[in-house]
Amino acid sequence: MRAAIVGTGGIAGICHLPALRAEAHRVRVVAAVDVDAERAKDFCAAHDIPAAYTDLGEMLAEARPDLVHVCTPPHVHAAQVRACLEAGAWVLCEKPPALSLAEYDAMTAAERDDGPYAAVVYQHRFGSGARHLRRLVTDGELGRPLVAVCLTTWHRDQAYFNVPWRGRWDTEGGGPTMGHGIHQMDLLLATLGDWAEVRAMAGRLARDVATEDVSVASVRFENGALASVVNSVLSPREESRLRFDFTEATVELSHLYGYANADWTYTPAPHVTDEARVAAWRTQDQDLPSSHAALLADLLDAYERGDRPQTSGAGGRQTLELIAALYKSALTGRPVRRGDIDGTDPFYREMNGGMDL
Numbered sequence: 193m194r195a196a197i198v199g200t201g202g203i204a205g206i207c208h209l210p211a212l213r214a215e216a217h218r219v220r221v222v223a224a225v226d227v228d229a230e231r232a233k234d235f236c237a238a239h240d241i242p243a244a245y246t247d248l249g250e251m252l253a254e255a256r257p258d259l260v261h262v263c264t265p266p267h268v269h270a271a272q273v274r275a276c277l278e279a280g281a282w283v284l285c286e287k288p289p290a291l292s293l294a295e296y297d298a299m300t301a302a303e304r305d306d307g308p309y310a311a312v313v314y315q316h317r318f319g320s321g322a323r324h325l326r327r328l329v330t331d332g333e334l335g336r337p338l339v340a341v342c343l344t345t346w347h348r349d350q351a352y353f354n355v356p357w358r359g360r361w362d363t364e365g366g367g368p369t370m371g372h373g374i375h376q377m378d379l380l381l382a383t384l385g386d387w388a389e390v391r392a393m394a395g396r397l398a399r400d401v402a403t404e405d406v407s408v409a410s411v412r413f414e415n416g417a418l419a420s421v422v423n424s425v426l427s428p429r430e431e432s433r434l435r436f437d438f439t440e441a442t443v444e445l446s447h448l449y450g451y452a453n454a455d456w457t458y459t460p461a462p463h464v465t466d467e468a469r470v471a472a473w474r475t476q477d478q479d480l481p482s483s484h485a486a487l488l489a490d491l492l493d494a495y496e497r498g499d500r501p502q503t504s505g506a507g508g509r510q511t512l513e514l515i516a517a518l519y520k521s522a523l524t525g526r527p528v529r530r531g532d533i534d535g536t537d538p539f540y541r542e543m544n545g546g547m548d549l
């Protein structure tokens with residue numbers, strides 16, 4: 193396969209390139225694009241990539257990649273993803289995939305039934321710890337899910353927001369709910385399934401930004417479970433945390449930007465006394481950290497089979513819909529049910545529904 197990278201900034205070099213290198217036996221990086229010509233040239237020279245471009249259309253026409261990694265700021269994702277799909281390339285797009293549900297739907301409308309597809313970087317679904325938990329949940333081994341806690345309590349100082357696209361609705365699509373908590377919420381949904389209703393509050397408490405710098409929400413799931421969610425960039429001791437209380441066990445994950453098996457704990461309920469059963473919960477056959485590499489391997493497997501990748505289409509939309517609903521609830525002061533935000537809703541077109549916080 194021939195791959196290209198668009199946007200040669202931070203995440204492209206730190207996460208996408210190592211992931212592509214780890215798959216060198218089946219994918220070759222043939223081009224990179226950045227509006228900053230020097231940056232594109234330096235990136236290509238540093239990583240032995242044959243062709244640097246400043247124009248996406250030109251790259252698509254000349255380099256003809258099979259897969260494009262979109263690593264640009266959020267406000268250009270939708271148009272770039274669409275251009276790649278229309279040129280016949282599969283896409284792996286950084287989060288958030290689009291600024292709104294409307295943009296997401298317009299961009300994925302360029303997919304075809306048998307590909308190309310556009311997948312979103314929700315890397316925390318792909319570590320062995322999350323896959324193991326999902327298997328246990330699907331098998332009914334942990335019983336019924338009852339309670340969950342989902343924290344993205346991170347710290348970003350004011351200087352972080354000096355990058356022009358950060359902290360604005362029109363370029364980032366939101367604050368920590370959209371930009372940071374999206375990963376933990378995605379893993380929450382991947383574990384518990386469809387959400388039913390959300391009630392939320394958001395505030396701008398300490399940073400000079402146009403969006404929120406903290407949000408809190410209560411989420412009810414279709415299966416009846418209740419979850420509490422916090423998304424913050426104001427938290428000096430940083431943590432990414434998920435806790436699930438099932439009838440048979442509490443499952444906890446504590447990490448920051450990525451987890452390994454050791455970051456998961458399983459605590460049996462008092463009535464669970466079968467030690468072999470508990471040992472099986474705690475035992476995994478591999479230790480694959482959550483990472484862009486784990487996600488890319490899964491995507492390339494899907495490509496080789498001709499299957500839709502997990503985080504594309506509806507699988508990439510569900511977390512965005514929860515975020516849109518969270519913002520709508522916070523800004524209107526009302527509960528929002530899944531499906532409430534239809535094509536006529538202002539929160540379909542913009543994450544803040546055109547309102548000020």
Ligand SMILES: NC(=O)c1ccc[n+]([C@@H]2O[C@H](COP(=O)([O-])OP(=O)(O)OC[C@H]3O[C@@H](n4cnc5c(N)ncnc54)[C@H](O)[C@@H]3O)[C@@H](O)[C@H]2O)c1
Pocket residue numbers: 198199200201202203204225226227228231263264265266268286287288313315355371
């Ligand atoms: N998955 C994760 O864990 C994770 C972590 C950090 C960032 N991200 C996401 O990755 C994306 C990029 O973030 P970053 O921190 O690398 O940003 P960055 O500012 O470091 O890099 C973005 C690059 O895109 C280039 N660019 C801007 N507009 C362009 C255009 N129209 N065409 C081509 N190139 C263009 C810029 O010149 C820059 O080099 C964002 O969507 C961000 O939310 C994801």
